[in-house]
Amino acid sequence: MTNDKRLIWFKGDIIPVNEAKINVLSPTSQFGANVFEGLRAYWNEADKELYVFKLEEHINRLLKSIKMMRFESQYDAVFLKNSVIEIVKANKYQEDITIRQTIFLDGFGSWASASPTDMFIAPIAKGRQYPPDKIGIECCVSSWARINDKSMSPKIKMGANYMNSRMGQMEAMRNGYDSTIFLNDQGKVSEGPGSCIFIVRDGQLITPPITASILESITRTTILVIARNDLGLDVVERDVDRTELYIADEIFFCGTAVEIVPVVGVDKLVVGDAKKGMITSRIEDLYFDIVRGLSDKHKCWLTPTYKV
Ligand SMILES: Cc1ncc(COP(=O)(O)O)c(C=O)c1O
Structure with missing residues (x-):
């Protein structure tokens, strides 16, 4: 799948990645005010299944990052987890992927704002970072x-x-x-x-x-x-x-x-x-x-x- 055909979970909707737009004046855009997780899911051909590795652990760490940053976020653990599964399914990948799940500070506030926050989740096809035959x-x-x-x-x-x-x-x-x-x-x-x-x-x-x-x-x-x-x-x-x-x-x-x-x-x-x-x-x-x-x-x- 080419990148522009990908679907992204963006502020509660599933839309083509090119249509997901963020306010240039938002604190995430200006100051990098966001927390995120990088997850991976691996394709198992025999099971015809895409397995997300340690999803619960990533969601727990994301919630801790939200807490330490004092972001006000409307999403609980179950919603965060289900949204990952929902967007992975929607893209119908049958290959290894990486998933970027980001909670970002939106709106017109400053680096010291706590809200509004929202989320995007972007699954992206990705094989091994370093091929196994590479020496190191x-x-x-x-x-x-x-x-x-x-x-x-x-x-x-x-x-x-x-x-x-x-x-x-x-x-x-x-x-x-x-x-x-x-x-x-x-x-x-x-x-x-x-x-x-x-x-x-x-x-x-x-x-x-x-x-x-x-x-x-x-x-x-x-x-x-x-x-x-x-x-x-x-x-x-x-x-x-x-x-x-x-x-x-x-x-x-x-x-x-x-x-x-x-x-x-x-x-x-x-x-x-x-x-x-x-x-x-x-x-x-x-x-x-x-x-x-x-x-x-x-x-x-x-x-x-x-x-x-
Ligand atoms: C700075 C840093 N340390 C360690 C890790 C490894 O963390 P994890 O195993 O949870 O992916 C990452 C992963 O993105 C990282 O960015």
């Missing part, structure tokens, strides 16, 4: 610090936060890297511009804690659970020093959009064997079985869209 990405440590809870909380999934991501990502690309790793204001490893980070050292899987200036990532939690419960790995959440990136055996980014991406170089130092590591591979294989609905044990994390 080269990163630098950013010269920009990650935003923090004293100024702009990375826990709030708000549009404006991504301007910090932008500064880091653009700097990395200007300097010939694929992406960047942020340190927080304590100088500890935080996260990527749109992902959380895991490292492996001597067989132990390590990720920065949720107090390390990170988004409380749904993929990160998923990996912590499956690494411990399904793969029997030794897992720890703790602060990570910059130099641990240089001597890690494996590093990968994770997130709904990026999925699982091996990092094979940091600041021009080779990570491990300069290819996807064994632990990364095991996690990646199980993750994709789960999201695609091939693991019965984890089907409770999936919401079917066509057979509801």
Whole structure:
């Protein structure tokens, strides 16, 4: 389906995406005053079903972002969830998609307004971010610090936060890297511009804690659970020093959009064997079985869209 044929859920209606218009003077347009979720749904050919991964968790995080931003929103959890299913169904996709669900500050107010807010939900066809046969990405440590809870909380999934991501990502690309790793204001490893980070050292899987200036990532939690419960790995959440990136055996980014991406170089130092590591591979294989609905044990994390 071409982009302009797509249907979007916009302020309560289902309309062609080109017809969805936002007031240029609204606080969302002027100041990035919005909160959002990026979800994914995976097509399962045998089941003829499009499964949304961890829909409940995304809706819960969206409600928390609305609360922290003090937005007045008329939508409850059930409505937010049903609206996602409704617009996915309406587009009749039979392929993997990403779904952007955004609550935005509309009207003619300022950055300090609490209302009126409204919502759009846009499903967009999207395959794997990084093909499985790609070796991995080269990163630098950013010269920009990650935003923090004293100024702009990375826990709030708000549009404006991504301007910090932008500064880091653009700097990395200007300097010939694929992406960047942020340190927080304590100088500890935080996260990527749109992902959380895991490292492996001597067989132990390590990720920065949720107090390390990170988004409380749904993929990160998923990996912590499956690494411990399904793969029997030794897992720890703790602060990570910059130099641990240089001597890690494996590093990968994770997130709904990026999925699982091996990092094979940091600041021009080779990570491990300069290819996807064994632990990364095991996690990646199980993750994709789960999201695609091939693991019965984890089907409770999936919401079917066509057979509801
Ligand atoms: C800054 C940042 N960190 C982490 C993540 C990963 O979060 P999740 O796994 O919930 O998609 C994202 C995803 O968009 C992100 O933007």
